[in-house]
Amino acid sequence: MTPSPFAPAELPEPPMVAGVRLATAEAGIKYRGRTDVLLMAFDEGTTVAGTFTTSRCPSAPVEWCRMQLPRGTARALLVNSGNANAFTGKKGRAATQLSAELAAKALGIAPEDVFLASTGVIGEPLPAERFGTVMDAAAARLAPSGWAAAARAIMTTDTFPKAESRTVTLSGGSVTITGIAKGAGMIAPDMATMLSFIATDAAVDAPTLQAMLSAGVSKSFNKITIDSDTSTSDTVLAFATGASGAAVAAGSADAALFAEALDSLLLSLAHWVTKDGEGCTKFVAITVEGAESDASAGKIAKSIADSPLVKTAIAGEDANWGRIVMAVGKAGEPADRDRLAIWFDHVRVAVEGERDPDYSEAAASEVMKKPEIAIRVDLGLGSGRDTVWTCDLTKEYVAINGDYRS
Amino acid sequence: MTPSPFAPAELPEPPMVAGVRLATAEAGIKYRGRTDVLLMAFDEGTTVAGTFTTSRCPSAPVEWCRMQLPRGTARALLVNSGNANAFTGKKGRAATQLSAELAAKALGIAPEDVFLASTGVIGEPLPAERFGTVMDAAAARLAPSGWAAAARAIMTTDTFPKAESRTVTLSGGSVTITGIAKGAGMIAPDMATMLSFIATDAAVDAPTLQAMLSAGVSKSFNKITIDSDTSTSDTVLAFATGASGAAVAAGSADAALFAEALDSLLLSLAHWVTKDGEGCTKFVAITVEGAESDASAGKIAKSIADSPLVKTAIAGEDANWGRIVMAVGKAGEPADRDRLAIWFDHVRVAVEGERDPDYSEAAASEVMKKPEIAIRVDLGLGSGRDTVWTCDLTKEYVAINGDYRS
Numbered sequence: 001m002t003p004s005p006f007a008p009a010e011l012p013e014p015p016m017v018a019g020v021r022l023a024t025a026e027a028g029i030k031y032r033g034r035t036d037v038l039l040m041a042f043d044e045g046t047t048v049a050g051t052f053t054t055s056r057c058p059s060a061p062v063e064w065c066r067m068q069l070p071r072g073t074a075r076a077l078l079v080n081s082g083n084a085n086a087f088t089g090k091k092g093r094a095a096t097q098l099s100a101e102l103a104a105k106a107l108g109i110a111p112e113d114v115f116l117a118s119t120g121v122i123g124e125p126l127p128a129e130r131f132g133t134v135m136d137a138a139a140a141r142l143a144p145s146g147w148a149a150a151a152r153a154i155m156t157t158d159t160f161p162k163a164e165s166r167t168v169t170l171s172g173g174s175v176t177i178t179g180i181a182k183g184a185g186m187i188a189p190d191m192a193t194m195l196s197f198i199a200t201d202a203a204v205d206a207p208t209l210q211a212m213l214s215a216g217v218s219k220s221f222n223k224i225t226i227d228s229d230t231s232t233s234d235t236v237l238a239f240a241t242g243a244s245g246a247a248v249a250a251g252s253a254d255a256a257l258f259a260e261a262l263d264s265l266l267l268s269l270a271h272w273v274t275k276d277g278e279g280c281t282k283f284v285a286i287t288v289e290g291a292e293s294d295a296s297a298g299k300i301a302k303s304i305a306d307s308p309l310v311k312t313a314i315a316g317e318d319a320n321w322g323r324i325v326m327a328v329g330k331a332g333e334p335a336d337r338d339r340l341a342i343w344f345d346h347v348r349v350a351v352e353g354e355r356d357p358d359y360s361e362a363a364a365s366e367v368m369k370k371p372e373i374a375i376r377v378d379l380g381l382g383s384g385r386d387t388v389w390t391c392d393l394t395k396e397y398v399a400i401n402g403d404y405r406s
Numbered sequence: 407m408t409p410s411p412f413a414p415a416e417l418p419e420p421p422m423v424a425g426v427r428l429a430t431a432e433a434g435i436k437y438r439g440r441t442d443v444l445l446m447a448f449d450e451g452t453t454v455a456g457t458f459t460t461s462r463c464p465s466a467p468v469e470w471c472r473m474q475l476p477r478g479t480a481r482a483l484l485v486n487s488g489n490a491n492a493f494t495g496k497k498g499r500a501a502t503q504l505s506a507e508l509a510a511k512a513l514g515i516a517p518e519d520v521f522l523a524s525t526g527v528i529g530e531p532l533p534a535e536r537f538g539t540v541m542d543a544a545a546a547r548l549a550p551s552g553w554a555a556a557a558r559a560i561m562t563t564d565t566f567p568k569a570e571s572r573t574v575t576l577s578g579g580s581v582t583i584t585g586i587a588k589g590a591g592m593i594a595p596d597m598a599t600m601l602s603f604i605a606t607d608a609a610v611d612a613p614t615l616q617a618m619l620s621a622g623v624s625k626s627f628n629k630i631t632i633d634s635d636t637s638t639s640d641t642v643l644a645f646a647t648g649a650s651g652a653a654v655a656a657g658s659a660d661a662a663l664f665a666e667a668l669d670s671l672l673l674s675l676a677h678w679v680t681k682d683g684e685g686c687t688k689f690v691a692i693t694v695e696g697a698e699s700d701a702s703a704g705k706i707a708k709s710i711a712d713s714p715l716v717k718t719a720i721a722g723e724d725a726n727w728g729r730i731v732m733a734v735g736k737a738g739e740p741a742d743r744d745r746l747a748i749w750f751d752h753v754r755v756a757v758e759g760e761r762d763p764d765y766s767e768a769a770a771s772e773v774m775k776k777p778e779i780a781i782r783v784d785l786g787l788g789s790g791r792d793t794v795w796t797c798d799l800t801k802e803y804v805a806i807n808g809d810y811r812s
Contacts, residue, residue, distance in 0.1 A: 057735030057743040087731045089744060089760035122728030123761050227714045229729075230736035308633045308714065308799075309807055316808030322528030323635075325493045329463030330636035337463040338495055354495035355529050393714075394808070395801040401715055402722030402800070 002396070005371060006275035006283060007160040014147040014165045014178045018201035019043035019241025021142035024153040025134040029127065030082030030120055035153035037131065039138045040077040040197070041107055046241045048074035048115065049210035051217045053234035060085045060092030060126075061116040062233055064100070068112050072206025074239055075113035077197060078103045078131070081154050081182075085118040085126040086232040095128040102131045106139035117195050117235045119156055119182065151180040154195055157400065158182050162272040166261040168202075170254040172246030175202035177258075179238075179265050183226070183273035194221065196236045196269055202258060203242030208250040212259045213238045220266035223298075223388045226277035227397070228306040238262075274389050279396030282314050284389065287376045291384030296333040298386035303331035304375070311393035314373065319364035321349045328377060339380030344373060408802070411777060412681035412689060413566035420553040420569045420584045424607040425449035425647025427548035430559040431540040435533065436488030436526055441559035443537065445544045446483040446603070447513055452647045454480035454521065455616035457623045459640035466491045466498030466532075467522040468639055470506070474518050478612030480645055481519035483603060484509045484537070485560050487588075491524040491532040492638040501534040508537045512545035523601050523641045525562055525588065557586040560601055563806065564588050568678040572667040574608075576660040578652030581608035583664075585644075585671050589632070589679035600627065602642045602675055608664060609648030614656040618665045619644045626672035629704075629794045632683035633803070634712040644668075680795050685802030688720050690795065691780045697790030702739045704792035709737035710781070717799030720779065725770035727755045734783060745786030750779060 020042055024035040050069050052062050068074075078099055085092050100111035107114075118126060151161035165178040179198035204212075217236055240248075248258045275283050286305050291297035304310055304327040313320035321342045328335050338353035345367040348356045367373060426448055430441040456475050458468050474480075484505055491498050506517035513520075524532060557567035571584040585604035610618075623642055646654075654664045681689050692710050697703035710716055710733040719726035727748045734741050744759035751773040754762045773779060 053735075054738070055732070055735030056738070056741040057731050057746070087728060087743060087746075087756070087759060089758060091760065122731060123756070229713050229715045229732060232732055232735055307635050308803075309635045312804050312808035314808075315804065318808070322493060325463050325528060326461070326635060326638055329459075329461030329638055332460070332462070335462040337493060340463070340493075350493070350529065352495060353493060354497065355493075392808075393804060395804045397714075398718050398721065398799060398801045398804055402718035402720075402724070402798075 001157070001159055003159040004276045004280055011148050011151065011161050011163060013145065014163045015167070015176050016144045017176050017178050017199045017241065019046060019243030020199045020239070021144055022146040022150050023138040023141040023143065024146065024149050025138045027080065027130045027134050029080050029130060035149065036081045037134060037138065038079040038150050038153040039103065039142065041142050042075050042239055043241045043243055044075070046074050046239050047072055047204060047206040047209050048237060048239050049206060049213040050235065050237045051214055053231055055230055055232045057087065057232055059118060059233040060088060060096045061118045062235060064096040064116050065235065065237070068115060073113065074115050075109040076103050076107055077115045077237065079117045079154050079195065081156050082120040083118060083124055083126045084120050084122050084233050086122045088123065088125050091125045095126040098128040099131055102128070102135045106135040115237055119154065119195055119233060122232060147178055147180060154180065154182045156182065157278055158276050160276060162269060162276070164265045164268045166265045168257050168261040170202070170246045170248065170257060173244055175200055175244045175246050177261055177265055179269055181269040181273055183276050194231060194234045194273060196221065198238040198265065200240050201242065201244035202240055203245070203247040204240040208248065208255065209238055209240050212262055215259070216263045216266040219263060220270040224270045224274045225302060225305045225388060225390050226274060271389060274391055277391035278400045279394040280391035281394055282392040283372045284314055284391065285374045285387055286390065287374065287385070287387040288379065289376070289385040290379040290381055292334045292382045293384040294386050297384040298388065299333050300328055300331045300335070300377070301386050301388040303327045305388045305390035308393055311390070315392035315394045317365070317368040319344055319349060319368050324375065324377060334381060335379055336381060341378040341380065343376040344368065407563070407565055409565040410682045410686055417554050417557065417567050417569055419551065420571045421573070421582050422550045423582050423584050423605045423647065425452060425649030426605045426645070427550055428552040428556050429544040429547040429549065430552065430555045431544040433486065433536045433540050435486050435536060441555065442487045443540060443544065444485040444556050444559040445509065445548065447548050448481050448645055449647045449649055450481070452480050452645050453478055453610060453612040453615050454643060454645050455612060455619040456641065456643045457620055459637055461636055461638045463493065463638055465524060465639040466494060466502045467524045468641060470502040470522050471641060471643070474521060479519065480521050481515040482509050482513055483521045483643065485523045485601065487560050487562050488526040489524060489530055489532045490526045490528050490639050492528045494529065494531050497531045501532040504534040505537055508534070508541045512541040521643055523639070525560065525601055525639060528638060553584055553586060560586065560588045562588065563684060564682050566682060568675060568682070570671045570674045572671045574663050574667040576608070576652045576654065576663060579650055581606055581650045581652045583667055583671055585675055587675040587679055589682050600637060600640045600679060602627065604644040604671065606646050607648065607650035608646055609651070609653040610646040614654065614661065615644055615646050618668055621665070622669045622672040625669060626676040630676045630680045631708060631711045631794060631796050632680060677795060680797055683797035684806045685800040686797035687800055688798040689778045690720055690797065691793055692796065693780065693782045693791070693793040694785065695782070695791040696785040696787055698740045698788045699790040700792050703790040704794065705739050706734055706737040706741070706783070707792050707794040709733045710783070711794045711796035714799055717796070721798035721800045723771070723774040725750055725755060725774050730781065730783060740787060741785055742787060747784040747786065749782040750774065
């Protein structure tokens with residue numbers, strides 16, 4: 001697989017998070033010669049928050065996490081790549097139960113304190129018994145460092161590992177937030193799933209952590225689209241160990257600082273996932289403003305970002321603003337053709353429903369050659385505004401997703 | 407452009423429709439060395455019905471037709487290919503006015519009796535004055551035959567002309583319905599638009615014709631999707647000249663016969679448009695049954711048909727039913743993962759939310775090699791049912807829509 005043009009040369013080892021220990025292993029679920037299991041252990045008292053796919057056909061691990069989440073505490077996370085344990089019926093439920101039991105036994109905790117995520121092929125039963133062969137050794141290897149290795153163990157069609165970290169100085173001391181993610185977005189249910197795991201040594205009660213995570217995800221992972229296809233397995237989990245001793249109380253100034261850092265970390269991870277979208281050669285920010293509401297702006301921005309014709313034009317470095325108009329028109333949201341204005345970066349290509357009188361094909365073409373492009377649409381109706389991020393649609397996307405048999 | 411694998415060897419000249427005369431011309435709007443103008447003239451007393459794009463940013467000709475339609479009568483139709491006259495602001499309105507005036511003058515009728523449609527590039531002003539140079543000669547050439555030439559004149563990225571005809575024996579005599587269409591579906595707003603024009607010599611009052619056309623379109627053109635992108639210019643117009651002397655009264659047995667023939671004609675045209683989708687190599691019927699309602703079944707079928715991952719898998723001849731599950735799950739409609747069953751043609755690949763115990767990879771692969779494939783999903787919830795038609799997503803689609811500049 002050709003690496004994304006946005007792939008960094010290397011991933012520096014992310015900062016450790018007090019109260020978190022990690023280990024990876026090779027269980028041979030599907031891949032050979034690489035790690036495919038991630039085990040994280042959390043200190044007692046760790047709180048947890050989560051957001052999951054909106055799919056009506058969610059995977060068995062998503063159902064497991066939803067079942068455990070209301071208690072608000074966690075002691076471990078077990079993730080595998082290569083098999084999504086999705087659409088596996090009763091076998092899928094049995095596999096989650098067995099996975100949690102194997103991890104719990106190795107760590108001396110209760111199965112319901114183990115959170116689970118799986119990513120890979122849909123419809124194949126997950127051979128969870130294979131975790132048994134590596135779990136005790138993995139538990140023995142648990143160490144506070146290893147986030148980069150963790151980011152690698154959860155990859156599927158990703159072409160590079162993704163991690164981000166933030167340090168925040170709170171009134172009670174300095175805290176760290178470190179997170180990893182894998183994609184490639186909502187792009188690949190065959191190699192399913194967008195997964196992200198974040199841990200902090202701040203002390204945050206579960207409802208506060210959940211509120212901050214939900215708010216952050218709505219502005220980051222929920223604002224990216226690679227191919228409009230929603231995975232059965234999308235999972236974001238955040239764990240707060242409290243090991244730093246610094247507490248984040250709901251509504252405090254510390255909470256605002258912490259939420260700001262968390263938002264920034266989630267957005268960076270979401271951008272990395274987009275930049276590693278299958279076949280991606282361009283990273284595109286699409287902003288719609290002047291809408292009747294922020295929600296309306298968001299729907300129109302999503303309609304533009306999901307349009308195959310807009311995405312293929314971007315792949316072809318074609319400043320094809322007619323396709324932006326088309327995507328605005330099909331969104332079903334209030335829009336007035338004759339008030340529309342459209343920019344590619346700083347170049348205004350259309351105004352008042354017509355091609356800009358000062359339109360320069362050369363200037364627009366120059367913008368389209370850049371690897372990162374900002375598209376802005378002003379509807380001229382109100383003050384609603386939103387941004388979504390996407391990548392282009394290339395022949396490589398079709399090849400990756402269609403050439404299995406040929 | 408490589409012809410679609412579904413392109414017929416030739417288009418036989420379709421049956422004439424009494425009361426309709428046709429002519430084509432080369433106005434050089436964009437193309438050279440081919441016809442790009444279609445003029446149809448209708449006998450006095452011809453009724454008209456129409457359905458149009460749901461885009462909030464419709465083209466100027468769509469607005470013109472919507473303005474004239476309530477009167478229910480028509481004397482002419484003027485269509486051009488190469489320029490969509492969409493997103494052209496006040497210039498676009500002026501161009502429709504001038505187009506109608508030029509046709510009206512050549513035919514000795516009123517401008518408001520002229521219906522208009524344009525297909526091609528978005529955002530370029532339409533040089534309607536060029537119609538003036540060909541209109542008198544076209545009017546002089548008007549003849550009852552020429553439907554095949556008409557189908558050719560309205561093509562853009564289409565790889566073959568599309569026409570269908572039906573003859574119905576009514577109590578008052580035999581009537582003919584002939585129609586033409588161009589695509590490539592909702593696929594190409596750069597070369598914009600799905601257009602279809604149907605004429606009959608039956609006598610049908612405008613409200614009855616409108617009701618039958620709307621019902622027929624909802625079961626045909628509104629059930630196909632090539633790339634989920636809705637054109638600014640989609641237009642279907644039906645004209646009834648009454649020249650056969652056979653009347654179709656609302657609610658009569660004749661109306662049922664006529665509607666059946668019209669439905670069949672619209673469905674055939676819609677299938678031809680799908681089979682000529684850009685880059686299409688497979689024609690796929692997607693049926694969802696066992697839904698809570700027909701509308702719910704339709705939404706889920708559309709979600710499957712629009713999924714890039716389903717479409718690339720079909721292009722790769724991959725019986726990837728996990729992606730069907732994904733698309734069912736993301737549709738947002740009621741579904742119970744553990745009741746799902748999925749078939750590719752006669753091969754059941756999944757049942758009760760798991761891979762079919764008798765699943766044969768070889769049998770499923772055999773189905774995927776066929777040019778026409780039926781996918782069936784049973785949700786096991788109720789009796790709602792619907793079918794949509796689509797094509798696959800290939801590298802050629804990306805090339806056609808993204809390679810302009812490279």
